[in-house]
Amino acid sequence: MTTKTGGDDGRAGGRSLKVRVKTARKRSLSSTLWLARQLNDPYVARAKREGYRSRAAYKLLEMDERFHFLKPGMRIVDLGAAPGGWCQVAAEKIKATDGKGKIVAVDLLDMEPIPGVSFAVKDFNDEDAPDFIKEMLGGGADGVMSDMAANTTGHKATDHLKIVALAELAADFAGEVLAPGGFFVAKVFQGGAEGQLLARLKRDFAIVRHVKPQASRAGSPELYVLATGFRGAREAAKD
Structure with missing residues (x-):
């Protein structure tokens, strides 16, 4: 597990593709916005790659x-x-x-x-x-x-x-x-x-x-x- 905090912004191949999340019937707008933020957060992606349990x-x-x-x-x-x-x-x-x-x-x-x-x-x-x-x-x-x-x-x-x-x-x-x-x-x-x-x-x-x-x-x-x-x-x- 690396402890490097600089440089890597979580994007693959040097290009970021923003994920859009549609509002589901049973999902509130605030929940939809939170999910979109999570999916497009480079620190969330980095945490998954590097084995940390949270972006924190x-x-x-x-x-x-x-x-x-x-x-x-x-x-x-x-x-x-x-x-x-x-x-x-x-x-x-x-x-x-x-x-x-x-x-x-x-x-x-x-x-x-x-x-x-x-x-x-x-x-x-x-x-x-x-x-x-x-x-x-x-x-x-x-x-x-x-x-x-x-x-x-x-x-x-x-x-x-x-x-x-x-x-x-x-x-x-x-x-x-x-x-x-x-x-x-x-x-x-x-x-x-x-x-x-x-x-x-x-x-x-x-x-x-x-x-x-x-x-x-x-x-x-x-x-x-x-x-x-x-x-x-x-x-x-x-x-």
Whole structure:
């Protein structure tokens, strides 16, 4: 499986033939548009060729190639992991299949096994979740990843608030399980509602960045917040 993120745009023979999808009687217009977007998405085609479970894998690949936060031997938690695209990338980067690191994937939905990844069907908001996950990891985490997205309503302001709320919950969890020096990466949307989240991350981490991967669809408000250099729960609590 290659981890190359540049150059290949998913087109065969250097020519792209757009697939048109007709609206079926039992398929809504929004479903038809989604299907057309999937069929014509070069990252979807690439993921199928290269064995990744989702196009989202290329977002994590690009972010890591820019900022190098995934390192061999790390202990990683992937929240909302299914179907497993981010787990696949992280397992390669930390050498989990060689026994040099460990990944715990957490989701309410079941997920097909991935070499080097331990999986827990669990709500990460459960009171016992941090201790449960740290026990699975064998200690504190070096990184917490979240590509979770709430079901959209079509109302931009509402959808933005929902995705930021998920990122805040993921940040709460990260504060419970991260070891000093660890990283946190989570999906957010462009807008002003994440100001409180960013202020908190800037307090608890040495560096906080907004990242827009090329693999994010054009026109999407999707962004990722990447926080590195966790100061540690005790130090963060003092500030």
